[in-house]
Amino acid sequence: MDLLPGLQRSTQENTLLAFNSVHDNNLPNKADEGILSVVPAGVGILAVAGKNTVVIGNDVRHNAFTGIAVASFCLALALQESDLDCNALGIDPDPKDDRVIGNRLKDNGLGDFSSNPFFESIKGDLIWDGSGSGNCWSGNTFTPTAASAQLPACK
Secondary structure, three states, X not given: OXXXXXXXXXXXXXXEEEOOEEEOOOOOOOOOOOHHHHOOOOEEEEXXXXXXOEEEOOEEEOOOOEEEEEEOHHHHHHHOOOOOOHHHOOOOOOOEOXXXXXXXXXXXXXXXXXXXXXXXHHOEEEEEOOXXXXXXXXXXXXXXXXXXXXXXXXX
C-alpha cells in the first residue's frame, strides 16, 4: 500500500488490510531503477505515506527484511540519493494515523543485510521510520527489537 507522486490520485487513505497470510516474500527485487528499486527483498507488508491505514489480524511470517513496515515516501528518496525535494512532489509524503493492530508476526527480519548497515540496523517483525503523526501499534505478537521498542501504542 503506497502513495506515489505523479498519479491522478494524490492521497492514499482509509485503507484496510485485514486477515491475510503474508509469508516468504523473499524473491530479489527486480526493479532496476526508480523509487521501488530501493526496497529490499523480503518485505511482508509495506505502508508508505498512508493516511488512516489499518493493518489488522494478519499472519506475517518468514520475510527476510520485515513483516510490517510503516514509512514516509521521503525515506525512499533519501535511500535512492535523489535530488528531488520530497515536500514538493504534490503529495503528503508522511504516514498519518496508521494503526497496526492484532497481527501475528514470526521469523521476519532474519535475513543478512550486512552489506547495507541501514537495513541491517532496522530489520525485524515491525518497522517504523519515525515519520508522520498519530501512527500506533497495539496487540501484535512479534519478536521485539531495539527499533520496535519505539513504537507508540494505540489509545
